[in-house]
Amino acid sequence: MPFEGVPGLVETREAFGETALVVDPARLVEACTLLRDEHGFEMLVDIAATDYLGWGSPGVSGYIGTAQGRNLNRPMTQGLQALPAPKPKRFSLNYHLLAIQPGAPRVRVQVWLDDGEPVPSVLSVWPGADWFEREAWDLMGIPIGGHPYPERLIMDEDWEGHPLRKDYPLGGEPVRFSGEE
Amino acid sequence: MALPVARPGQQDPIYEGTRIPSPIPTVLEVDPAVKDTDDILTVNFGPNHPSTHGVLRLIVDLDGEVVVGVHAKVGYVHTGFEKNMEQKSWWKAITYAPRIDYLAYQNNELVFVLAIEKLLGLEVPPKATWMRMLLSELNRIHSHLVWLGTAALELGAISMFWYTFREREMVLDLSELVAGYRMHTRYFQTGGLAEDIPAGFYPECRKFVEWMPKAIADYDALLAKNEIWEDRTVGLGLLNRRDAIALGQTGPVLRASGVDWDLRRDDPYLYYDRVRFHVPVFPQGDTYDRYRVRIEEMQASVEIVEQCLDRLERLEGEPWISDDRKVVLPPREELHTSMESLIHHFKIVTEGYRVPEGEVYVAVESPRGELGCYVVSDGGARPWRVKFRAPSFAALEATATMVQGAYIADLIAIVGSLDTVMGEVDR
Numbered sequence: 057m058p059f060e061g062v063p064g065l066v067e068t069r070e071a072f073g074e075t076a077l078v079v080d081p082a083r084l085v086e087a088c089t090l091l092r093d094e095h096g097f098e099m100l101v102d103i104a105a106t107d108y109l110g111w112g113s114p115g116v117s118g119y120i121g122t123a124q125g126r127n128l129n130r131p132m133t134q135g136l137q138a139l140p141a142p143k144p145k146r147f148s149l150n151y152h153l154l155a156i157q158p159g160a161p162r163v164r165v166q167v168w169l170d171d172g173e174p175v176p177s178v179l180s181v182w183p184g185a186d187w188f189e190r191e192a193w194d195l196m197g198i199p200i201g202g203h204p205y206p207e208r209l210i211m212d213e214d215w216e217g218h219p220l221r222k223d224y225p226l227g228g229e230p231v232r233f234s235g236e237e
Numbered sequence: 238m239a240l241p242v243a244r245p246g247q248q249d250p251i252y253e254g255t256r257i258p259s260p261i262p263t264v265l266e267v268d269p270a271v272k273d274t275d276d277i278l279t280v281n282f283g284p285n286h287p288s289t290h291g292v293l294r295l296i297v298d299l300d301g302e303v304v305v306g307v308h309a310k311v312g313y314v315h316t317g318f319e320k321n322m323e324q325k326s327w328w329k330a331i332t333y334a335p336r337i338d339y340l341a342y343q344n345n346e347l348v349f350v351l352a353i354e355k356l357l358g359l360e361v362p363p364k365a366t367w368m369r370m371l372l373s374e375l376n377r378i379h380s381h382l383v384w385l386g387t388a389a390l391e392l393g394a395i396s397m398f399w400y401t402f403r404e405r406e407m408v409l410d411l412s413e414l415v416a417g418y419r420m421h422t423r424y425f426q427t428g429g430l431a432e433d434i435p436a437g438f439y440p441e442c443r444k445f446v447e448w449m450p451k452a453i454a455d456y457d458a459l460l461a462k463n464e465i466w467e468d469r470t471v472g473l474g475l476l477n478r479r480d481a482i483a484l485g486q487t488g489p490v491l492r493a494s495g496v497d498w499d500l501r502r503d504d505p506y507l508y509y510d511r512v513r514f515h516v517p518v519f520p521q522g523d524t525y526d527r528y529r530v531r532i533e534e535m536q537a538s539v540e541i542v543e544q545c546l547d548r549l550e551r552l553e554g555e556p557w558i559s560d561d562r563k564v565v566l567p568p569r570e571e572l573h574t575s576m577e578s579l580i581h582h583f584k585i586v587t588e589g590y591r592v593p594e595g596e597v598y599v600a601v602e603s604p605r606g607e608l609g610c611y612v613v614s615d616g617g618a619r620p621w622r623v624k625f626r627a628p629s630f631a632a633l634e635a636t637a638t639m640v641q642g643a644y645i646a647d648l649i650a651i652v653g654s655l656d657t658v659m660g661e662v663d664r
Contacts, residue, residue, distance in 0.1 A: 071596070074598060099482055102609050102611065104624035105624075106613055106622040107622070140615045159504075162598070179262065182483060183262035183484055184262070184631060187630060210315045210663055219320060220319060
């Protein structure tokens, strides 16, 4: 196992030919520094946040295949044939790393977070993380600890809520000049 | 084709150490000693300015004509593509992908379709794979042509715009011939192509392949040794190898900083490992080298298109889409004779196909660099999460590093040389 010495490593998962390292958020910066310096992952390609609120339960995307059986009140067959594996916490934050080497090795560093739980900034490891972290805060509401400029990036500065969360409604934006103000 | 202009000191390091601003890597702050003096003029540049390539707002601090502070604001064309895609069935979500980067539409479509296929474990017939490569490369030419035309336009070379848009029109005509649409074709379907390649496409495409190298030579003749173009681009907007990697730069920006890296060659997808093409790399890390990289990339794309055509012509009559009936629509004529086909058709169109649970990250080399797509599925008929890794997003992060000490007029050339598409940055 090449990634055994990574600090705070909780679990290594292999799926679809990709390697994911689940890391304890408290030791994320240590883990990232080691991956950059020892494993050659010089480039942070992407930070992707995912909200798993309502994962595998009815109500968000309209399932019928629930643990309670078929829900006749939701006749649209968006149902799952099997319930997806439960997730440890509500949010996952995925750091996609790339090594500029033959074979283009890639790895995904994954941390799991509850609502409001901050994740340390990896700006000191890869300066390019700046906007990606601000985007994770802006659109998904993941607080970035130690970021020197923790402002919204995409939405307006006075925006309320985090639009990519599962509990943020579609059409949640008030329509201006609609006569209902 | 002329070789790159030899410039004195070409092998020197671009600059020593790092120039990434600290503590905020994407904001260049004015020296506090002069910040509140009358010498500093703060100018708002954009969001609606003809040379911002979309709606980018830069708040620029000037000392005379020299840029001493810059702060980029994005988000003006945020439309919630990723949120919308979560609400659509997988095959309807494909329609959204090309609109994210409206110049590299075919590459965006490709990366999302490849991500779905990776989750499904679906085999794609060779004919479809070759055609996907061909269209992706035509799309790369298209994107670089728009960049070249507008970047030169911003520096006053208006005639370039007419030349490049003439050839761009040829690419769009080919798109129209294949898919019926000039842009946002939605021609890549899960499992292959939406339709067979129409008769007459190969000869038309051959004509284009023959024409294009001459056109590229013309562009280069107009610009490469043009004194004004050189004055406005050589040695400006510097980014060295180390900073480019630290800031996550990819594509032409990275290759112009001397990093020999192209996903098509180093992490091959489709059949890029079966074609021969050259990857242009230039060492100087300036605006001029980013221009050189893109010019030579167009030539490389023409080479690839030609090789794809050779293969495709031998695959006449082969299937263009997989025959997996759980994912791919059955042939139209079967609906009249086969009950199963009718059921499959109905199920796929109404509720959509289900994609196995899992998460994947797929990356392709778009005209702007590494275009990634991170997709999460819960095993249902809609994506749980779609996240696009936009190369322009990363490229704009390098603005503050590149424009240090530049003149305000060069700021336009430097930001233009990043070839950003704001639709992709804001998503």
